[in-house]
Amino acid sequence: MRLAILSGSVFGTADFLADEAAERCAAAGLQVSRIKPASVDALLAADAQAILVCCSTTGMGELPDAIMPFYSELQTRFPLLTGIPFGVIGLGDSSYGDTFCQGGEQLRELLLELQAREALPMLRLDASETVTPEVDAEPWLDEFIGLLQNG
Template sequence: MPTTSIFYGSVYGAAERLAETVCEKLTAMGHSAKLIDNPQVEDVATAEQILVITSTTGQGDLPDNLLPLFLGLQNQFPLLTGKPCAVIAMGDSSYGDTFCGAGKQFEELLIELQGRIVQPRLDIDAMVDFDPEPVALPWVEKLAEQL
């Protein structure tokens, strides 16, 4: 069974905690999953399946721990040619047009790299759902069916 590599961008730890929970959930469902700390472009290029979980900072920006990977992917542009990809975006709808901006940017980049989005992006609104797990875990169950 292919391994799902989970890349996360977190400012205050919520996205990292969610990534850990999602990794545990996928594993409990019989899937192979791993968290990627300090990700490099090569980690994305060699991943069998890609899941990005990211919070949004500032005005729709990527968290500092995920930004170098994003910029590296833009610069090196490794084609993902049909590789299964999915994104969970976390944000705050009070920011208007930049709500979940980091996840939206990462999904667009995965598409540009010819990754295959296997499930519509999940946008989690901190204004509505303080705890992201009850929203994310049913989505992850559906994702597991697509992988």
């Protein structure tokens, strides 16, 4: 199973989490393409059978600048990803209230519009509660890996 892993980050946490996730998924036997910086061409070239996105939130619920070109291009080119299982790990801070994890949520909604299939409900990691998101993500990741391998 070919899995593409992308990230969008301001300060590096989401990038680091995606790197760690790539190692964990590869160790579990998945064929991982860690696409960095996120790029539509690279995603399509990877011919992914599954997609994982790790993305933080900045501003007032906005996507990090680093992943904006990917998001805009995905919206413009609109390559259908029909039935492709995906998961999103959103990084945010609940002290921002309504905009908590909105960056990840925007990507999630766009992937759904492209007809990809959410394999597992989005994981929302709260920077006001944890300083080790890569550890907190492990149970979710293991479930995600299991779903890809079994279904």
